[in-house]
Amino acid sequence: MNIAKNSIAPVAIIGGGPAGLTAAWYLHRQKIPFILYEAGPKIAGLASSFHDTDGYTYDFGAHFINNRLAAAVGIGSQCRDVLYYGESVLIHGKTYGYPFGLMKSPRYVASALARRILPPSRQEMHQNAANWFRSSYGDLLANEVAIPLLEAWSGAPATELASAVGSKMQNTIPQTLKLRMASRLSRRAVGCGYSHEIPENPHVWHVYPEGGVGLLCQKLAEGIEQHIKLESPVQRIIVQDGRVVGVRCQDEEQPVSAVVSTAPANILSRLVEGTDILKPLGQLRYRPMVFVNLRLEGRNLLKDTVVWLPEGHFTSFRLTETPISMPWLAPEGKTLVTVDIGCEKGDRIWSMDDDALGELCIEELQEIIPDIKKRYRGCRVLRTPIAYPVYLNEYEEVRVKLAQSIGIDGLYPIGRNGEFSHALMEDVYWRTQHKMRQVIDYRNASQSRHHRSSAQFMH
Amino acid sequence: MAKTIQRSHLSKRYPGLSFVGVPHRPDCSEALRMTTVDCHVCGSDNVELLAVGEDFEYRTSPDSFLTVRCQDCGLVYMKHRPDMCELDRIYPVDYHAFNFSSKQFGFIYKVRRSLEAKRLLRACKGLGNDAKILDVGCGDGFHLNLLRDFGNKSWQVEGIDMSDHAVRAGREQGLTIHHGIVQTCELEQGSYDLALMIATIEHLDDPLTVLKSVKKLLKPGGRVVIVTDNTDTLDFKLFHQRHWGGYHFPRHWSLFSPATMRQLAVNVGMEVAELSTIVSPVNWVYSIRNFLDDWGAPTWLVNRFSLNSPVSLAIFTLFDNVHQWLGHGALLRVVLQNPGSPR
Structure with a gap:
């Protein structure tokens, strides 16, 4: 392929989420000319919602965006305010509000204080995620709550996970208190821990777009439909002399000036042709997850929108009753409880049929909702092989390197799967724009290099 | 503003109500056409997020709006703003600048009139008997009236505004008002001694281009007086995350500090002859009003803070005097001068 020509070629974007x-x-x-390649038959990916004729809306977990992102994209007029959002933890049959309810337990407070008084060395703390949580929360809270949840969520022992899992996770206690207070006074679900890139404040709260988060994608796609190719999986990204020069899709080669990829990092490493530099990314793992949406009679069956289940005898680690926060997701007098189960592709849970999964959940949840059998009206199961990136210590170096630079000129991974990061919805939006400025700079630099070399040739 | 819909009304009437979009008048439920813009002073699109707001005062649409600060030059501007075709929607017939009359505002009208007259005549100092003055964005002609009543009778005083309502209201008072915008309206170039842009520049879609056009209309050495909301103030610092009165969502599109104003002058090619701040209670009063309304305070309390409330206006006039004394008054007053010496 002619490299010089490619500097004016379109940018290829892989993935329509x-x-x-x-x-x-x-x-x-x-x-800037571009072509967006989407493997599936429609845009939005994991941000899609599913609606049934009974009036239920199913998302991959509790999905919402905030009013700031809605205003930025221009869909504020089509969003509803989320008036309340809360999380609790169920331990020994009692629910504690997260995080302040847990602080009411003297055992947890004493153990956390003990760690504050006798802190471990920095090196010890950052050795693995287990150490990080014990140092930050105290042994008891870490052992009884944080570590079991982390392990169920990621499918790996906390001692094998990198400390980076935790260090990005929370606001400070005063900041959390301030945001909680604001939420109560303003009677809106003020976001707390939902944006890492831009500070949160009392005036940024959760909203839900009409019909689901997919509306955001539709709005972004307005007016560019002709540049989106559906059912067009990219087979290869062609690299020459350390630079991206083209992509292959449906056995045809398209010269490109840059590639912007949302493909999971481990898959990206297999897509690239012409260099081995991305081989280490092949070992990065994502956690597959099954979301069992139980249709139930009644409302407010859980103590909070989200109830965390750190105790090992539950198959699930998290329950979500989305209609507590977003009443419009279920018909009146009915509700949806989503049961999140971490699994591996092809294991017992992954392959279980929907009805059996529903029965399994109902059986287990009797402990929390005693008359759940009477209330149960069937379920709908959503599965994804790439729910969350897993930060294993064994490839932490690879992850950190990826976060700094991919190492191939003109290749830009974006999005939570592409960057292998725990980025949240709003983070993705602003980070991606920041990356696009880099893409444009790179493209301009290649163009001027091309002009310079042709000018020299003329002389 | 009797027709405005407040959050507090809504939440009382329908407890637990969740409506689509932000609260709006019943006849304004359709979303506005919006457009995304970059910084008008330096062209950069690199921004820091400041605020998400809504039309707290007039409730003209269900949209929310994002205001940002340019990372490169510091201009505060609305990133996604209503399209130009929506001006009639966002400036409704009851908009205060179209109806600022003694009938509606009584005592406050009289106080403001005498204060403004003094300020205005200071700007006109040194103008000859045959001076030509243009008020850009003149609204219903409030300042033109002042010039007619208090200024030199031989001055030629004209205004220009793009709003039908405003032009009609001004012409009914016998004022000379051109209908349109300075970029396209056929006014005689190089003929004006003084241009006024009082509470105008923040409303413009492209302040740089407009100011360049105004510059062309001025004689050599001619001046333009700009008065606009100041972002280098305590009220901005306290309320900039949402409720600041100066945002006036969604009508104020570009907001300046002394630094960004100087940058604008450089880009237009004019000299800053004077730059100072002046006292105004309005942004204080409306910041508090917006906050109370947004967080569901009782209506009687919300209504204590408005252009109709002499007590709150008086208190915050005194309060802003302290800031003025410290060099951070609520409004910026800038005099830019065309290069070359006046005749």
Whole structure:
């Protein structure tokens, strides 16, 4: 392929979820030609919602965006305010509000204080996630709550996970208190821990777009439909001399000036042709997850929107009753409880049929909702092989390196799967725009290099 | 503003109500056409997020709006703003600048009139008997009236505004008002001694281009007086995350500090002859009003803070005097001068 020609070629975007569409929207505004390749038959990916004729809406977990992102994308007029959102933890049959309810237990407070008084060395703390949680929360809270949840969520022992899992997770206690107070006074679900990139404040709260978070994707895709190729999985990213020069899709080669990829990092390493530099990314793992949505009679069956289950005798680690926060997701007098179960592709849970999964959940949840059998009206199961990136210590170096740079000129991973990061919805939007500025700079630099070399040739 | 819909009304009437979009008048439920813009002073699109707001005062749409600060030059501007075709929606017939009359505002009208007259005449100092003055964005002609009543009778005083309502209201009072915008309206170039842009520049879609057009209309050495909301103030610091009165969502599109104003002058090619701040209670009063309304305070309390409330206006006038004394008054007053010496 002619490298010089490629500097004016379009940018290829791989993936039509929120990240890929943000990239496309940004490039379109800057009048940079691009082609967006989406493997599936429609845009939005994991941000899609499913609706049934009974009036239920199913998402991959509790999905919402905030009013700041809604205003940025221009869908504020189509969003509803979420008036309340809360999380609790169930331990020994008692629910504690998260995080302040847990502080009411003197055992946890004493153990946390003990760690504050006798802190471990920095090195010890950052050895693995288990140490990190014990140092930050105290032994008891870590052992009884944080570590079991982390292990169920990621499917690996906490001693094998990198401390980076925790260090990015929370606001300070005063900040959390302030945001909680604001939420109560303003009677809106003020976001707390939902944006790492831009500070949260009392005036940023959760909202839910009409019909689901997919609306965000539709809005971003407005006016650029002709540049989106559906059912077009990219087979190869072609690299020459350390630079991206093209992509292959449906056995045809397309010269490109850069590639912006939302593909999971481990898959990206297999897509690239012409260099081995991305081979180490092949070992990165994502946690598959099954979401069992139970349709139930009644409302407010859980103590909070989210109830964490750290005790090992539950198959699930998290229950979510989305209609507590977003009443419009279920018909009146009915509700949805989503049961999250971490699994591995092909294991017993992954392969179990929907009805059997529903029965399994009902059986277990009798402990929490005693008359759940009477209330049960069937279920709908959503599965994804890439729910969360797993930060294993064994490849922590690879992860950190990826976060700094991919190492191939003109290749830009974006989105939570592409960057292998725990980025949240709003983070993805702003980070992607920031990356797109880099793409444009790179493209301009290649163009001027090309002009310079042709000018020299003329002389 | 009797027709405005407040959050507090809504939450009392429908407890636990969740409506689509932000609270709006019943006849304004359709979303506005919006457009995304970059910084008008330096062209950068690199921004820091400041605020998400809604039309707290007039409730003209269900949309929310994002205001940002340019990371490169510091201009505060609305990133996603209503399209130009929506001006009639966001400036409703009861908009205060179209109806600022003694009938509606009584005592406050009289106080403001005498204060403004003094300020205005200071700006006109040194103008000859044959001076030509243009008020850009003149609204219903409040300042033109002042010039007619208190200024030199031989001055030629004209205004320009793009709003039908405003032009009609001004012409009914016998004022000379051109309908349109300075970029396209056929006014004689190089003919004006003084241009006024009082509470205008923040409403413009492209302040740089407009100011360049105004510059062309001025004689050599001619001046333009700009008065606009100041972002270098305590009220901005306290309320900039949402409720600041100066945002006036969604009508104030570009907001300046002394630094960004100087940058704008450089880009236009004019000299800063004077730059100072002046006292105004309005942003204080409306910041508090917006906060109370947004967080569901009782209506009687919300209504204590408005253009109709002499007590709160008086208190915050005194309060802003302290800030003025410290060099951070609520409004910026800038005099830019065309290069070259006046005749």
